[in-house]
Amino acid sequence: MAATPPDEAQLTQSRGQRQLKEGKAIESEEENRAELNKQAEVFAAKRLPMLKALGVV
Secondary structure (H helix, E strand, C coil), X not given: CCCCHHHHHHHHHHCCCCCXXXXXXXXXXXXXXXXXXXXXXXXXXXXXXXXXXXXXX
16 A cells, blocks of 8 residues: 555655755655645646556556
């Protein structure tokens, strides 16, 4: 099962990693979660339909 954006936020922070937004590290957990949610929404709306159409997913 794939990690959800909140799970991914915890995972990356526990590893000392940070998401980047416009080339700068996102420091707060709240901003990190918001960015991961945004990225997940874009993926679901734009890339996932293409992958399904190709039979990848």
